Amino acid sequence: MTEITVIRDVDTIVAYDAASGGHVYRHGGDVAFDATGLICVGQHFEGEATTELSGKARMVMPGLVDIHCHSHDEPMAKSIFEDVGTPALWGQAMYEFSGALDGGEDARAACLTVMLGDLMRSGATTILDIAGAHDIWLDIAGRSGARAYLAPGFRQADWIVRDGHRLEYEWNDDAGRDAFVRALDFAERARAHPSGRLDGVVSPSQVETCRPDLLADAADEARKRGMKLTVHAAQTMAEHEELLRRTGLTAVQYLDGLGVLGTDVILGHCIFADHHSWTRQRTQNDLVTLAERGTTVAHCPVTFARSGMALETLGAYRRAGVNVAIGTDSYPFNMLEEMRQALICSRLGGKSVFDLTTSDILDAATLAGARALGRNDIGRLSVGAKADLVVIDLDTPSMRPVYDPLRSLLHCAAERAVERVYVDGQLTIDKGKPTQLDYDGAVREIQALQDWACARAGMNDPRGRSIGELAPKSLPVVGN
Incomplete structure (x- = not known):
């Protein structure tokens, strides 16, 4: 007998409404599903069920789609570089500081386990992870139960900041090409994983660390294989200015000229487009181009807000017709917190409470993410869709009192x-x-890994600074 689970008399169901193409509330019906998908959403389920659960004081909603995150060393970086940045690089810390922390091969399993555990705990069921290719990635992603798109990154240039004020690029074209070949092989292995829940994504790491021919070849290979392509683009002002120096173009204009943009492409962050107030451009063409090409923007507000940067604005991108989905990028790997921050940043940037609604952000975290991946069977609760869903306890004290459950949640x-x-x-x-997953074990392990990486930080810093010099603690340390 097929194992069927039914949640009876659910207080609130966030169901998909085909007529409007969006989500609606339904009250009092059942949600039934098995391994093949959703069988009943909001009606009374008449069949036999292997497991019956009460839906009293519960909300059932679609699983969230995290369209952009990084396992690698990111889960280990908590509480280190939040208060630092390079002033000459617009306060961005990534170029000068992130390379100092390297957990090595031993950190990969723990970091991936913590990231996947945290994301699923916050309601993410589909995750696009951009990291370095390694076998344990396939193993843990497969075991986790998540629906995972694995994007092994490759590039031809490394960043280096030797003097604290100038970003340089160290090029090795052949090494980047070799990494590209290995990445394609890994992406095919992910697609062939026996779980059926994994797939590969082609991922040139950054728009400015790959030669134009590699970017074009990556897009061609992705399209030949029917895979998605994701690349960081317009993510910082340093990158924006570097592309202007090289080409006179914004990242969006540059990629469009190479024939890269399309409905199968996801741009990581895409903050500094030609309309952004920090740039030297005074045009507003990039959003029009993105909308016309059907290219998705992966919006990850938390990590950039920590550095004083923000998309201008999520509401404006949506009104321009751009498909914007939500990612977490780095810690805290919490989709619900990311959605909250996206709301707040958009309203601050737009200087209006009306710039973005709770309904808009749910759409971005579900249907827009599914659209980016070319799927209509995730990010929604409808009969025949995948049984990817989240059960919310409305009796949780922080949810009460409940007038609108999604607002209470977010x-x-x-x-x-x-x-x-x-x-x-x-x-x-x-x-x-x-x-x-052994989440608790990974959390215990990651502390020792962070301690080890911090002790070695000076070896990875071009100026040989210790972790205490790179990232002074919030308060002075006195006594023992």
């Missing part, structure tokens, strides 16, 4: 209210804990 409760998460009908989070 503005107040976040992951504290996530009770269960299912992917392909299988329970991946139960009572806030991953069911398929």
Whole structure:
């Protein structure tokens, strides 16, 4: 007998409405599903079920789609570089500081486990992870239960800041080409994974660290293989100015001229387009181009807001017709917190509470992410869609009182209210804990890994600075 789970008499269902093409609230119906997908959404389920659960004081919503994140060393970087940046590079810390922290091969399993666990605990069921290709990536992503798109990055230039004020590029074209070949092989292996939940993505790492012919070849290979392509573009002012120096073009104009943009492309961040107030351009053509090409923007507000940077604005991009999906990029790997920050940043940037609504941000975190991946079977609760869903406990104190449950979730409760998460009908989070991963063990391990990486930071810094010099603590340390 096929194992069927039914959640009876659900207080609130965030269901997909085909007529409007968006989400709606339904009250009091059942949600039934098995490994093949959703069988019942909002009606009374008449069939036999293997497992029956009560939907009293529960909200069932679609699983969230994280369209851009990084495992690698990012989960290990918490609490180190949040207060630093390079003034001459517009306060961005990435170029000068992030390379100092290297957990090595031993850190990969723990970092990936923590990231996947945190994302699923916050309701993410589909995750696009950009990192270095390694076998353990396939193993842990497969075991986690998540629906994972793995994007092995490759590039021909490394960043280096030797003097604290100038970003330089160290080129090795042949090494980048070799990495490209290995990345394509890994992407095919991900697609062939026996779980059926993994796929590969072609990922030239940054628009300015790859030669134009490599960017064009990457797009061609992705299209030959029917894979998505993702690349960081217009993510910092340093990159924006470098492209202007080389080509006289913005990142969007440059990629469009190479024939890269299209409905199968996801641009990481795309903050500094030609309309942004920090740039020297005074045109507003890039958003029009993105909308016409059907290219997706992966918006990850938290990590950039920490550096004083923001998209201008998520509401404006949506009104221009750009498909904007939500990613987490770096820690805290919390989709619900990312959605909250996206709302706040958009309203601040737009100087209006009306710039973006809670409904808009749910759409970006579900349907827009699914659209970016070319799918109409995730990011929604409708019969026949994948059984990727999140159960929210409306009795969680931070949810109460509840007038509008999505607002309570996004503005107040976040992951504290996530009770269960299912992917392909299988329970991946139960009572806030991953069911398929040793999350607690990885959390314990990652502290030792951070200590080790911090002790070695001076070896990776061009100026030989210790971690204490690179990232002074928030308060002076006195006594023992």
